[in-house]
Amino acid sequence: MDSAFTALCNILHILTLQKRNSSHLLILSSDDTAQNYVHLLLTYPSFDIISIFSLFDFRNIKRDKLASPTELMSFFKRPEPESRKVSRAAEIMEMTLHLIKNKVYQKYKRSINATDLLSFDSLIALANTSGCFPRVQPPTCSNSCLAHKYRTIDGTCNNRNNPRWGASNTALARWLPPQYEDGFSQPKGWNSEFLYNGLTLPLVREVTNRILHASNEAVREDTLYSHIMVEWGQYIVHDFAFTPQSSSQAAFLGGIDCQSTCNNLSPCFPIKVDPRVTSNGCITFYRSAPICGSGEQDFETASGLNPRQQINALTSFIDASTVYGSTPAHEVRLRNYTSQEGLLLTNTRYLDGGYALLPFVDQVQSPCVQEPNAPKGERVECFLAGESRANEILTLVSMHTLWMREHNRLAKALHGINPHWNSETVYQEARKIVGALHQIITMRDYVPKILGPRAFNQFIGAYSGYDKTLNPAVSNVFATAAFRFGHATISPKLQRLDKNYQEHPNYPSLNLHEAFFSPWRIIKEGGLDPLFRGLLARPAKLQTQDQMVTEELTEKLFALTNAVALDLASLNLQRGRDHGLPGYNDWREFCGLERLETKMNLSEAISDLDLVEKIMDVYKYPDNIDVWLGSLAEDFLPGARIGPLFGCLIGKQMKALREGDRFWWESPGIFTSAQRHELLKHSLSRVICDNTGITEVPLDAFQLGQFPQDFVPCNQVNKLNHQAWRENLKQVGLCGPPKPVEHGDFVLCNTSEPSIISYICHHGFQLVGLEELICTVKGWSSDPPVCKGKDFTFYSGNLPKLLLFQVRRTSQSAGEEGEEGERRERKGQQGRSEAMKGEEKRQRKICLRD
Numbered sequence: 001m002d003s004a005f006t007a008l009c010n011i012l013h014i015l016t017l018q019k020r021n022s023s024h025l026l027i028l029s030s031d032d033t034a035q036n037y038v039h040l041l042l043t044y045p046s047f048d049i050i051s052i053f054s055l056f057d058f059r060n061i062k063r064d065k066l067a068s069p070t071e072l073m074s075f076f077k078r079p080e081p082e083s084r085k086v087s088r089a090a091e092i093m094e095m096t097l098h099l100i101k102n103k104v105y106q107k108y109k110r111s112i113n114a115t116d117l118l119s120f121d122s123l124i125a126l127a128n129t130s131g132c133f134p135r136v137q138p139p140t141c142s143n144s145c146l147a148h149k150y151r152t153i154d155g156t157c158n159n160r161n162n163p164r165w166g167a168s169n170t171a172l173a174r175w176l177p178p179q180y181e182d183g184f185s186q187p188k189g190w191n192s193e194f195l196y197n198g199l200t201l202p203l204v205r206e207v208t209n210r211i212l213h214a215s216n217e218a219v220r221e222d223t224l225y226s227h228i229m230v231e232w233g234q235y236i237v238h239d240f241a242f243t244p245q246s247s248s249q250a251a252f253l254g255g256i257d258c259q260s261t262c263n264n265l266s267p268c269f270p271i272k273v274d275p276r277v278t279s280n281g282c283i284t285f286y287r288s289a290p291i292c293g294s295g296e297q298d299f300e301t302a303s304g305l306n307p308r309q310q311i312n313a314l315t316s317f318i319d320a321s322t323v324y325g326s327t328p329a330h331e332v333r334l335r336n337y338t339s340q341e342g343l344l345l346t347n348t349r350y351l352d353g354g355y356a357l358l359p360f361v362d363q364v365q366s367p368c369v370q371e372p373n374a375p376k377g378e379r380v381e382c383f384l385a386g387e388s389r390a391n392e393i394l395t396l397v398s399m400h401t402l403w404m405r406e407h408n409r410l411a412k413a414l415h416g417i418n419p420h421w422n423s424e425t426v427y428q429e430a431r432k433i434v435g436a437l438h439q440i441i442t443m444r445d446y447v448p449k450i451l452g453p454r455a456f457n458q459f460i461g462a463y464s465g466y467d468k469t470l471n472p473a474v475s476n477v478f479a480t481a482a483f484r485f486g487h488a489t490i491s492p493k494l495q496r497l498d499k500n501y502q503e504h505p506n507y508p509s510l511n512l513h514e515a516f517f518s519p520w521r522i523i524k525e526g527g528l529d530p531l532f533r534g535l536l537a538r539p540a541k542l543q544t545q546d547q548m549v550t551e552e553l554t555e556k557l558f559a560l561t562n563a564v565a566l567d568l569a570s571l572n573l574q575r576g577r578d579h580g581l582p583g584y585n586d587w588r589e590f591c592g593l594e595r596l597e598t599k600m601n602l603s604e605a606i607s608d609l610d611l612v613e614k615i616m617d618v619y620k621y622p623d624n625i626d627v628w629l630g631s632l633a634e635d636f637l638p639g640a641r642i643g644p645l646f647g648c649l650i651g652k653q654m655k656a657l658r659e660g661d662r663f664w665w666e667s668p669g670i671f672t673s674a675q676r677h678e679l680l681k682h683s684l685s686r687v688i689c690d691n692t693g694i695t696e697v698p699l700d701a702f703q704l705g706q707f708p709q710d711f712v713p714c715n716q717v718n719k720l721n722h723q724a725w726r727e728n729l730k731q732v733g734l735c736g737p738p739k740p741v742e743h744g745d746f747v748l749c750n751t752s753e754p755s756i757i758s759y760i761c762h763h764g765f766q767l768v769g770l771e772e773l774i775c776t777v778k779g780w781s782s783d784p785p786v787c788k789g790k791d792f793t794f795y796s797g798n799l800p801k802l803l804l805f806q807v808r809r810t811s812q813s814a815g816e817e818g819e820e821g822e823r824r825e826r827k828g829q830q831g832r833s834e835a836m837k838g839e840e841k842r843q844r845k846i847c848l849r850d
């Protein structure tokens, strides 16, 4: 259409230049026309571009003062490097297209989508330079032995036909199309004049103030469930949903800091009209990052109208990614590669009564709160766990610590009974057990108590096997609304108890806001035990229709000083609008529930008439009700802690997380039946017994009980028997008449007859088991026989009769590989990323040579 656009095809590089706390974007182009065009872009109004990425980089912050609630929130919602790359790429792509569109508008005075102007090739070129293109390419799935045996760390290839289903850093699934004000990107409530059924949407803060807010004093306690159930809810969400916010903290166009504006300037989407004293009358809010190929940048179909989608930075699967991370790079940071026992790293400075603590993040001067009277220069940084939000509250980071300990405990036990396993096998086997325990505790102990029997049977029911047609990806409505039901069950106090389950004499209970981002309290105030006792023996908050979200969360979220705090209820509502979630009635219809169009109708679902009155007063029309608020207000289902709409949405999601997971613990072939039997004996209470100083627990951790009558000593709590994981070491007979073999020969061995193996060993050859065969052999540890001098040994559980091997010359390949492996191990300690490149190769080797 115009040479300037042709020139865009020639864009070669998009460079980001780091400058103090921010990075600037520069577009370089290859030919003169393009140079001119780019020059135009970079001069006036060049600040459009220069301001795209004003990254707030915590590494550069001098932490001599407390972080503000907004800074902490940004830390909390800050994407991990891998997700940051994904979201930055999408934002570069989106803003470049947006700028082009604006230029066209300025020049031709008519609005044309940038994607209509650019040829497919140009779009691809742009997608490539922005970093978006690789993000939409399907990963290649390995066919190696390990790929069939263990999950990938990022969840790719769980589904072999759709390898990105459930993987980290992919889009949250949409069960209903989003409703954006411009059709593809602008949040609900972005344009003040936009009408919904003839009405504007109420401000979210008004909804909170008038409907949701509950004072700290007015809290009804749950009579059935303990507070650890709430903590499990939060912890397990952090296994399957994290929607990172934009990587920029300043408006893309103009560069104004989101903290100092009350205007909607992407990615700033401030929460307006805050009656509390604030400088600008707004609570800072950043839009969630988009994902490549969505919003204004559909370069796959080049239609330009693919609605904006948000990212899930985590593996959707319940796979203990809280413990191991959701990307290869993060996993590497957590593992102890020097141990032979497949361990996770632990804190090298502090212990908790003999038990390990999580390591600190390597970013020094992290934003975590410091002990007020700490000796000068002494700092306690944030803990490093598999999930980036771990430090948010003391009880959450305690749960992360507990599972790191459980991994290390299991790994040591597995290594003890299988000394022939190498560290990788031990790590993967322990990881597999820990993942299975997360699934069992969630699906057997937690979900039924939330959903109640009716919704559980209707939407989940008994396990019916792996369904490869079911997409396990966490849905947008689940992460942004349904599973946030838990925010209404958080008690304003964190109780800390002593050995007799009484208020701890040294460490009194804390208000929630004193427990945010405060890892120092774990180290200086009694470790995990007082916190876990409080979780076990004190009740959850009961959500009632007149007491929804406690003041600690609506008025003091992340407030460590008197600074103006955030408001979790308003964040939830604003997030729903940011994601363009359809309204309450649309979701009821989606779930086969009737639409509630009048006050009378509403009162059928919400029996508290005062609440109905308030909702109608604020929203005026039921279709406009935000889905989180509407569903939260519904009467509970019998025996449940949620109403029918959340029951449906959570039930459907849980079913997908179970049946859509190829590695679900009950799926045939994942564990042996003996192992499944053992796994079922285990429980959260057992994990607490095994990894803390606590000696008495309730049998079901979530069930609220009185101490001491409802508690039992740990020796009465069932545990899994590791022996089900033992692989027997056997020396087998030789097979086949000796005959000359050569490097690369295949040898079929009958394990009950005399063998040529000794011949092979004598002649400096090694046998390498063929993956295909070995993977299909149950109980076979995938170790080929190892020549030891002139002898050889086999490691195996049940040896099959026939084995197929390939002969490899030891003097060259086997010897070299051994050394190379060691070298890589050593090198890996310094720079892990390089080792990652050889990951596939390394995995193959482990599989073959153990």
Ligand code: HEM
Pocket (backbone or CB within 6 Å): 076, 230, 231, 232, 233, 234, 237, 241, 242, 243, 244, 392, 393, 478, 479, 480, 483, 484, 485, 486, 487, 490, 512, 568, 571, 572, 575
């Ligand atoms: C002290 C306890 C908790 C605090 C301080 C807390 C705080 C937060 C915050 C600040 C967000 C981000 C809000 C936004 O900007 O969108 C969030 C998200 C979320 N929370 Fe909580 N939360 C807590 C407990 C829970 C519990 C108990 C549950 C469920 C049982 C839960 C479920 C969720 C979910 C599903 C999300 C969205 C996750 C995502 O996709 O990013 N939270 N929480």
Ligand SMILES: [Ca+2]
Pocket (backbone or CB within 6 Å): 239, 240, 314, 315, 316, 317, 318, 319, 320, 321, 322
């Ligand atoms: Ca996960």
